[in-house]
Structures are given as C-alpha cells and as structure tokens.
Amino acid sequence: GVHFGLYFSQYEWFNRLYLNDKQANFSSQTYVNDVSYPQMIELVNNYQPDVLWSDGDWEAADTYWNSERFLAWLFTNSSVAKSIVVNDRWGKGVSGQHGSFYSFADHFDPGHIVPHKWENCMTLDKYNWMTSRTMTSADVHTVNELITQLARTISCNGNLLLNIGPTHDGRIIPIFEERLSEVGAWLAINGEAVYKTKPWIHQNDSNVWYTSKLRSTHNKNPYRVYNPQKEQNTIVYAFVLDWPKNGKLILPSIQVTSRTSARMLGYKGNLSVLSSQNGAIIDISQIAFTKLPSLTAWVIKLEYLATEVFDPVSDLIEKGWLTTDGSPLRYSTEREYQRLGSAN
Numbered sequence: 349g350v351h352f353g354l355y356f357s358q359y360e361w362f363n364r365l366y367l368n369d370k371q372a373n374f375s376s377q378t379y380v381n382d383v384s385y386p387q388m389i390e391l392v393n394n395y396q397p398d399v400l401w402s403d404g405d406w407e408a409a410d411t412y413w414n415s416e417r418f419l420a421w422l423f424t425n426s427s428v429a430k431s432i433v434v435n436d437r438w439g440k441g442v443s444g445q446h447g448s449f450y451s452f453a454d455h456f457d458p459g460h461i462v463p464h465k466w467e468n469c470m471t472l473d474k475y476n477w478m479t480s481r482t483m484t485s486a487d488v489h490t491v492n493e494l495i496t497q498l499a500r501t502i503s504c505n506g507n508l509l510l511n512i513g514p515t516h517d518g519r520i521i522p523i524f525e526e527r528l529s530e531v532g533a534w535l536a537i538n539g540e541a542v543y544k545t546k547p548w549i550h551q552n553d554s555n556v557w558y559t560s561k562l563r564s565t566h567n568k569n570p571y572r573v574y575n576p577q578k579e580q581n582t583i584v585y586a587f588v589l590d591w592p593k594n595g596k597l598i599l600p601s602i603q604v605t606s607r608t609s610a611r612m613l614g615y616k617g618n619l620s621v622l623s624s625q626n627g628a629i630i631d632i633s634q635i636a637f638t639k640l641p642s643l644t645a646w647v648i649k650l651e652y653l654a655t656e657v658f659d660p661v662s663d664l665i666e667k668g669w670l671t672t673d674g675s676p677l678r679y680s681t682e683r684e685y686q687r688l689g690s691a692n
C-alpha cells in the first residue's frame with residue numbers, strides 16, 4: 349500500500365543554461381524549455397507517480413517555470429490526472445497558495461490546526477538533506493524528537509515527510525538506519541494512534557498532542573479536517589512525549605464521564621482517570637518501568653469522553669491565526685516560516 353512519489357528539483361543551480369537565464373533576469377527560458385519542463389513530462393509519462401513533489405521556490409517565478417501550463421496538463425490530460433497529488437513549490441513566493449498539500453518552507457510546524465492539508469518536511473540530520481561528512485551524532489534527531497514532530501504534525505492536520513539522505517554511493521548510514529528502526533518499532537505498538545486518524549477538536553495540552561478516530565463514520569464527510577467529540581463515537585489518542593511529574597498527567601482539554609476509560613497502548617491494565625478543576629488527571633505512576641511499552645513517548649487511548657461542541661478552525665479564524673478561507677495568516681511570509689523552522 350505504499351504510494352510511489354517522485355521529487356523533482358526545478359533548479360539545477362549551476363547548469364550553464366539556467367545561469368544564462370538568470371543573468372537575463374529570467375527574460376529567457378532556455379533552461380526551462382530544454383531541460384526542466386521536458387524532464388517533468390518524461391517523469392509523469394514514464395513513471396506515473398502518485399505524488400510529484402516540486403522543489404521550485406526561491407529565485408524564479410512560476411511564470412519562468414511554466415508551472416501553470418504544466419499543472420493544467422497534469423490535472424487534465426496526463427495519465428495520472430485523476431490520482432496525482434502535488435505540493436506547493438511551483439515558483440518564487442507561491443508556496444502555501446496552490447497545491448494538493450502545502451509544504452511551505454522546510455520544517456513547517458505551526459502548532460495549531462491548518463485546514464488545508466499540509467506537510468512538515470524535515471530531515472533526520474537537523475542541518476542537512478544529504479549525508480554530511482562533518483555530521484556528529486548530536487546533529488541527528490533523537491527518537492523522542494522524531495515522535496514529537498510526528499505528533500505535533502498529525503494532530504494539526506499535517507503529514508510528516510522524513511528525509512534520509514543517502515551517501516554519494518547510495519548507502520543509508522547506520523545511525524539513520526537505527527533511527528528508522530526505532531521509529532518503526534514504536535509505530536508497531538502505537539500505529540493505532542497514527543494511521544487512519546484525524547485531528548481532534550483540541551490539538552494539544554502543552555506538550556501532549558491529540559489525534560482521534562470515530563467508531564462509526566456513517567454520514568461523515570471523508571475529507572473532514574477533524575473529528576467531532578461524541579461520547580459514544582469518538583476515540584481520542586494522547587501522545588505523551590515527556591514523562592509527567594509524579595507520574596500524573598494533567599489534561600485540561602479532557603472532559604471525563606462516568607464511563608471514561610484510559611489505557612496506554614502496549615500496556616494491558618486500565619489507568620485511573622480523575623476529574624479535577626484543572627481537567628482530567630491520569631495516573632501513569634502505577635506502571636512499572638519494566639512494563640513500559642517503550643522507552644520514550646507513550647500513547648494513552650481515551651474512550652467515552654464527554655460530548656463537546658467545539659470548532660478549532662472557527663476558533664483560530666476568530667483569533668486571527670487563520671484567514672476566513674483557512675490559510676495560516678500568522679506566518680504569512682517565507683521568512684516567518686523559516687524562523688519558525690529554525691526555532692524547532
């Protein structure tokens with residue numbers, strides 16, 4: 349069930365034809381006509397990708413790349429017109445405006461829900477997209493950091509793109525392999541909280557992030573951005589990324605009922621849930637260290653929480669963090685996205 353996607357760099361930064369066009373302030377399009385455009389057509393016709401990930405922000409406008417013409421063909425006349433999914437880097441300054449999903453700048457991590465499908469594209473090595481000879485082990489994200497990014501992303505309607513830069517001769521170095529195996533082992537236990545889930549009405553309580561599932565999706569729009577909270581129907585998953593003080597999790601967004609149950613994925617027993625004026629308190633101190641399903645990041649599955657009506661999208665529009673059509677207003681420039689990325 350893995351879908352096939354292709355990355356395409358519009359730029360060959362040091363191609364002489366490109367440099368000539370650039371010197372002419374992009375009034376000529378020799379590089380596009382002779383190199384990049386025919387290559388894109390060839391990729392689609394020969395390999396029928398499900399995803400085409402264009403890397404074409406920064407120097408030249410979408411009009412230079414002929415992006416509009418290409419996308420019109422891709423979505424109407426190409427052999428993948430009905431299935432293709434693309435990102436948003438189709439020219440300088442157009443990211444976050446067009447595309448099946450938005451990738452904005454690298455490491456995009458808004459911390460709030462964004463209704464248009466988006467993506468956090470990040471790398472195992474915090475500073476490089478390739479294997480760097482000067483990389484040290486401290487430069488590689490820890491498993492906890494990777495799961496934290498995963499949780500922050502999917503609870504806000506994003507997809508995680510995790511890059512592994514191969515070596516010049518095509519190898520995946522052991523420290524990258526180790527991280528992938530660790531994340532895979534974690535997903536084998538906690539995948540239920542990741543796959544086929546959607547955001548919930550609340551995205552997080554401090555550093556605890558939520559996803560959700562419905563028992564019955566009867567009459568539900570499959571493209572809904574988040575699941576509603578209904579006592580009978582909604583299952584909530586809380587990603588606990590730091591072990592709480594005294595083993596007691598305090599979750600203001602969780603409203604319990606007499607039927608509420610809480611379990612840690614990968615652990616058999618039930619957990620006690622108390623209601624307090626600060627929200628639900630879940631006691632995980634009773635779980636012996638040797639019984640913990642993983643060494644880092646745990647998921648609590650919550651069922652039969654109180655029915656609650658809340659629309660996180662309208663809430664953010666009201667606060668001015670989203671425009672009325674749901675675009676993220678708060679980070680409206682490339683620089684803002686970059687700043688946000690480097691802060692993480």
Ligand SMILES: *[C@@H]1O[C@H](CO)[C@@H](O)[C@H](O)[C@H]1NC(C)=O
Pocket residue numbers: 371372373
């Ligand atoms: C390109 O633009 C720059 C800056 O606006 C200008 O100095 C230069 O003369 C232009 N070059 C051409 C070939 O038009």
Ligand SMILES: *[C@@H]1O[C@H](CO)[C@@H](O)[C@H](O)[C@H]1NC(C)=O
Pocket residue numbers: 420421424425
């Ligand atoms: C699609 O193909 C038709 C028939 O060949 C052609 O008339 C039309 O211009 C094409 N549209 C695009 C967007 O390429």
Ligand SMILES: *[C@@H]1O[C@H](CO)[C@@H](O)[C@H](O)[C@H]1NC(C)=O
Pocket residue numbers: 458459460552553554555
């Ligand atoms: C959720 O996380 C964001 C970003 O990290 C933070 O600004 C916000 O205060 C958190 N919300 C709650 C309710 O804890």
Ligand SMILES: *[C@@H]1O[C@H](CO)[C@@H](O)[C@H](O)[C@H]1NC(C)=O
Pocket residue numbers: 609616617618
């Ligand atoms: C956990 O709670 C459920 C529902 O209340 C109950 O059926 C089950 O036996 C409990 N499991 C354990 C291990 O106590």
